[in-house]
Amino acid sequence: MSDSVRRVVSVIVYNESSTLSRITDLFSARGYNIVSLTVAPIPESKYSRLTIVTSGSSRVIEQIIKQLHKLIPVLKVYEHEDLVEKEMTLIKFPISENISDIDTLCQAYNGKIVNAGPDMVIAMVADEPKRIDHFLEASKRFHPKEIVRSGAVALER
Amino acid sequence: MQISGAQMVIEAMIAEEVTVVFGYPGGAIMNVYDEIYKQDSFKHILTRHEQAAVHAAEGYAQRTGKVGVAMITSGPGFTNGVTGLADAYMDSIPIVVISGQVPMSLIGTDAFQEIDAVGISRSCTKHNYLVTDAADLPRVLKEAFHIARTGRPGPVHIDIPKDVTAQIAEYDYSAPVELETYKPTMKGNARQIKKAVDAIAASKRPLFYLGGGIISSEAAYDVREFAESCGIPAVETFRARGTMGADNPLLISMLGMHGSYAANMAMSETDLVIGLGARFDDRVTGKLSEFAKGADVIHVDIDPASISKLVNADYPIVGDIKTVLEVMMPLAKEKVDKEKYVPWLETIENFDRLHPLSYREDTDNIKPQWVIERVGQLLGDDANITTDVGQHQMWTAQFYPFSRPRQWNSSGGLGTMGYGFPAAMGVKSADPERVSINITGDGSILMNIQELMTAVEQKLPVINIILNNNYLGMVRQWQTLFYDKRHSETDLSVQPDFVMLSQSFGGVGYRVKTKEEFDAALKDAIEKNVVAIIDVAVERMENVMPMVPSGGSLFNMMLEYKEK
Numbered sequence: 001m002s003d004s005v006r007r008v009v010s011v012i013v014y015n016e017s018s019t020l021s022r023i024t025d026l027f028s029a030r031g032y033n034i035v036s037l038t039v040a041p042i043p044e045s046k047y048s049r050l051t052i053v054t055s056g057s058s059r060v061i062e063q064i065i066k067q068l069h070k071l072i073p074v075l076k077v078y079e080h081e082d083l084v085e086k087e088m089t090l091i092k093f094p095i096s097e098n099i100s101d102i103d104t105l106c107q108a109y110n111g112k113i114v115n116a117g118p119d120m121v122i123a124m125v126a127d128e129p130k131r132i133d134h135f136l137e138a139s140k141r142f143h144p145k146e147i148v149r150s151g152a153v154a155l156e157r
Numbered sequence: 158m159q160i161s162g163a164q165m166v167i168e169a170m171i172a173e174e175v176t177v178v179f180g181y182p183g184g185a186i187m188n189v190y191d192e193i194y195k196q197d198s199f200k201h202i203l204t205r206h207e208q209a210a211v212h213a214a215e216g217y218a219q220r221t222g223k224v225g226v227a228m229i230t231s232g233p234g235f236t237n238g239v240t241g242l243a244d245a246y247m248d249s250i251p252i253v254v255i256s257g258q259v260p261m262s263l264i265g266t267d268a269f270q271e272i273d274a275v276g277i278s279r280s281c282t283k284h285n286y287l288v289t290d291a292a293d294l295p296r297v298l299k300e301a302f303h304i305a306r307t308g309r310p311g312p313v314h315i316d317i318p319k320d321v322t323a324q325i326a327e328y329d330y331s332a333p334v335e336l337e338t339y340k341p342t343m344k345g346n347a348r349q350i351k352k353a354v355d356a357i358a359a360s361k362r363p364l365f366y367l368g369g370g371i372i373s374s375e376a377a378y379d380v381r382e383f384a385e386s387c388g389i390p391a392v393e394t395f396r397a398r399g400t401m402g403a404d405n406p407l408l409i410s411m412l413g414m415h416g417s418y419a420a421n422m423a424m425s426e427t428d429l430v431i432g433l434g435a436r437f438d439d440r441v442t443g444k445l446s447e448f449a450k451g452a453d454v455i456h457v458d459i460d461p462a463s464i465s466k467l468v469n470a471d472y473p474i475v476g477d478i479k480t481v482l483e484v485m486m487p488l489a490k491e492k493v494d495k496e497k498y499v500p501w502l503e504t505i506e507n508f509d510r511l512h513p514l515s516y517r518e519d520t521d522n523i524k525p526q527w528v529i530e531r532v533g534q535l536l537g538d539d540a541n542i543t544t545d546v547g548q549h550q551m552w553t554a555q556f557y558p559f560s561r562p563r564q565w566n567s568s569g570g571l572g573t574m575g576y577g578f579p580a581a582m583g584v585k586s587a588d589p590e591r592v593s594i595n596i597t598g599d600g601s602i603l604m605n606i607q608e609l610m611t612a613v614e615q616k617l618p619v620i621n622i623i624l625n626n627n628y629l630g631m632v633r634q635w636q637t638l639f640y641d642k643r644h645s646e647t648d649l650s651v652q653p654d655f656v657m658l659s660q661s662f663g664g665v666g667y668r669v670k671t672k673e674e675f676d677a678a679l680k681d682a683i684e685k686n687v688v689a690i691i692d693v694a695v696e697r698m699e700n701v702m703p704m705v706p707s708g709g710s711l712f713n714m715m716l717e718y719k720e721k
Contacts, residue, residue: 014338018287022279029280059465066462072284072304075338 003057006035008080008154009065011050014073015041022071023050032056032064036087036129036151047075051153053129082157088126088150089136095119097142105142109135120145158329162291162322163188166255169298171198172330175226177217177586178202179210183230184270186257188322190228202586202615205607207234209579211241212605214252216583218245219566220541222375224305225252225583231259232270235316236277240573242312243281247570248396249373251310253301260320261289274316283311291324296332303334308341309460310373341459345476350485353431353455353472358492360429360453362501363389366412369396369569370434370458376479377562380433381405383486388495390505392420394435395554398565403558409505410514413441414705415551418512421703421711423505424449432456434478437467438570447710457481512703512716514555522696523672525549525624529556531672532594532622535679540592541584543567545577545601548630551701553596575604581619582612592620592683599625599649602690609662612688620682620689623655626697634700637720655692664688 013019020039027034035053042049054064061079068077093102099113099121106112109132111125125135129152136147160168166189170178177200182190193201204210207229214225229238235256245252259268275287284304286297294317301313357363371380377400384391384407391401392412401408410417412424424430430452435441442448445467456463456470457478464473474481516526529552532540538560544550544567559565566584568576577595585593602623612619629647636644656666665685667678675693682689698720705714 018275018279018285021276025279063462063466066466070460070462072336072339 004055005058005061006053006055007061008083008085008152009052009054009068010078010080010154011052011068011074012042012047012076013050014075015046015048016073019048019073020050022073023068026067026071030063030067032060036149038151038153051151053152078156080154080156083154084157085128085152085154086126087129087132087152088124089132090148091123091125091136091139091144092120092146093123093142093144095121102139102142105135105138111135158327159325160328161188161192162288162294162317162324162326163192165291165294165298165326165328166317166322167192167196167198168328169295169302169330170226173224173302175199175224178226178228179204179213179217179583180228181207181210181230181234183234183257185231185259185319186228186234186255186322188319189255189257189317202582202611204579204611206605207237208240208575209605209608209611211238211252211254212244212573212576212579213583213586214254215241215245215250215576216543216566216580217587218250218252218583219580220563220584220587222373222563223251224302225250226255227252228255230257230270231274232272234270235272235274239277239281240571242278242314244568244571244573244576245312246281246283248568249310249369250312251305252312253305254312254314256314256316257322258287258316258318261318262320264318275314278314281312282314283309285314285316287316288321289318291321291326294321294326295328295330299330299332300334300336303336304339308339309370342461342475343459343477343480345457345474345481345484347484349472349474350481351488353474354485354488354492356429356453356455356472357387357389357431357489358494361497362427362504363429363431363498364423364427365389365391366424366430366432366435367391367393367397367400368433368435369394371397371400371478372562374434374459374478375562376482379479379482379486383482383489386486386490387493388498388502389431390423390502392416392424394438394441395567396569397435398554398557399559399562402560404560409509411554412711413438414443414707415555415701415703416705417509417514417555418703418714418716419505419508421705421714422508425710425712426504427452430454432458432470434458436463442467442711443705444708444710447712516699520696523670523675523693525626525695525699526552526556527672528622528624528675528693528695529553529596531675532596532679533558535676536592536594538564540564540594541566541581541588543577543581543584543593543595545595545597545604546572546574547598547601548626548634548699548701549596549598549601549624551631552624574601577601578605578608578619578621581621582608582615582617585617585619586615593618595619595621597621597623598630599623599627599652600629606658609659609664609688613663616687618686618688620679620691622691623693624695625652625655625692626695626699627652628697631701637700638706638718655690659688659690662688664690666690667692669693
């Protein structure tokens with residue numbers, strides 16, 4: 001879609017076993033995109049918070065928000081305009097690579113080496129999703145063995 | 158009090174004032190059926206297929222406005238009922254379906270008659286529950302009825318494992334429903350309502366676009382008063398038939414794919430659409446970019462997701478129609494000058510004179526439209542009408558003189574063949590005084606024909622009128638129009654003897670070839686007061702006209718097509 005925009009939506013849901021599948025079912029049934037999805041309980045409450053990164057035309061985004069709201073266990077849906085957005089990535093490098101160069105690169109992206117073993121090091125980086133993309137691009141020359149991304153979390157400013 | 162999960166189900170039915178439950182027992186729901194055996198607070202109607210049980214509950218709900226209830230067992234019992242859940246979901250019908258499930262210890266083991274029921278029903282219910290502890294049952298049952306009937310109504314499914322129905326727990330139904338996450342908006346935004354009334358007062362060619370939400374909201378008579386007090390014409394959707402009453406001069410007709418020329422032209426010429434409880438379905442709008450092109454849109458609906466989903470609303474009002482009209486109508490009465498719309502009404506009359514909804518009596522065979530008109534003449538308000546799906550359904554929507562809300566009951570959104578007969582049984586159980594007519598086709602009737610047995614046993618004298626053209630007529634019509642007359646698998650020349658079929662179950666049957674025979678058969682069927690099939694041989698090649706071809710514009714109608 002030409003007018004497709006990336007949007008971050010936070011959904012506060014009642015914490016019960018079927019809720020996550022209700023939400024993912026809704027996205028697949030209505031043909032909406034999920035770019036990333038994270039979920040965790042909200043401390044000291046009976047609710048969980050989902051952060052969904054999605055994309056679509058403004059009309060589709062409006063429908064996504066309304067349809068999410070229609071689900072019975074959904075308390076609130078926020079479409080973020082002005083937000084702080086972060087994502088974390090863990091990345092495994094062979095020990096044979098230049099560790100101090102890797103560490104320097106990680107530091108440039110709010111990260112560091114968090115674990116080392118006999119044949120590998122694991123680095124952690126937490127930054128904006130776009131910056132994570134850049135970091136992963138830049139880290140290619142250190143021949144990463146494995147990469148995991150957490151998906152974005154966001155808070156309205 | 159301490160009672161079993163199965164007893165809780167019964168107690169909840171009593172507390173919800175349920176008078177009839179449709180269902181079919183089986184292994185996983187036997188504990189509940191054992192309690193049904195012991196009680197006499199409500200009637201249980203044993204259908205002969207689970208799909209029919211759910212449709213009958215829909216019919217009951219549609220006629221009464223109350224929540225219909227069906228009970229079915231796990232596995233195939235549940236999957237048979239899914240079509241009913243989906244049907245109720247598409248047409249916003251309040252029902253609660255309770256299904257048995259294998260015991261908790263067997264869930265996930267591919268046990269006998271196990272299926273992930275809530276996984277299947279999730280996308281075709283308003284909400285669903287898998288109850289894992291009998292202590293939750295009172296709350297779940299109460300929430301289910303509450304969710305089904307409030308807001309935009311819909312089906313709620315409760316799946317209960319067999320050991321949970323046996324489990325003893327505390328039962329207290331008195332606690333009010335507390336759903337922090339579910340609070341439907343009833344009152345419309347006052348400023349938005351005022352702006353909408355100003356738009357009505359400023360418009361030259363306003364048009365009410367009436368949808369099924371009006372029936373759900375019990376607002377049909379308010380809508381009539383609104384239209385009459387402001388002198389504004391109205392078109393009805395398929396699901397809203399009966400809102401205005403057929404003899405109301407402000408009612409144009411149904412709009413959409415098989416709507417009248419005048420209704421569709423009015424929608425194309427209006428400068429202000431006043432949409433009430435309608436959802437701008439593709440069968441109504443035709444090509445979206447051409448729909449009501451020059452018009453602003455007021456859209457009142459209890460479901461915010463329906464507003465601006467397909468057609469952008471200039472005046473969106475989220476709320477219950479009846480509640481919104483209580484504010485809107487007095488304002489409109491004050492501000493709207495009825496006289497202003499007289500030329501607009503004349504324009505619409507001209508449209509109707511130019512191409513009225515009609516058919517030609519140009520063969521010796523009975524025309525299907527005549528049958529519907531004739532039932533209307535003979536029974537009118539005294540009959541409740543259901544239909545199956547196909548040509549007969551569209552002709553009924555076009556030609557039956559519906560006089561009141563909830564007289565009409567047909568599968569609109571899902572288009573479920575086999576809906577009509579069990580739904581008509583549900584209607585009859587709710588309104589035994591009136592004649593319950595199911596207008597059906599020779600294709601549809603066979604999709605729930607086993608219900609002849611239920612109707613005989615339970616003394617639900619539904620009259621099934623088959624408009625028999627030996628075709629899957631609507632598909633054949635499309636094949637003729639859009640597939641160069643390649644009538645692929647739509648010829649139903651091989652048929653049962655419907656008269657003997659009905660008789661073999663203990664009902665009555667009539668084969669009708671002339672108008673006189675039809676009158677006599679209908680009269681006799683009403684007198685006999687048992688389930689009946691009136692098999693009417695109608696003109697084989699008749700098509701439903703006028704027609705907006707799929708994806709076409711409303712103003713570009715096919716008015717007539719003679720097929721040989």
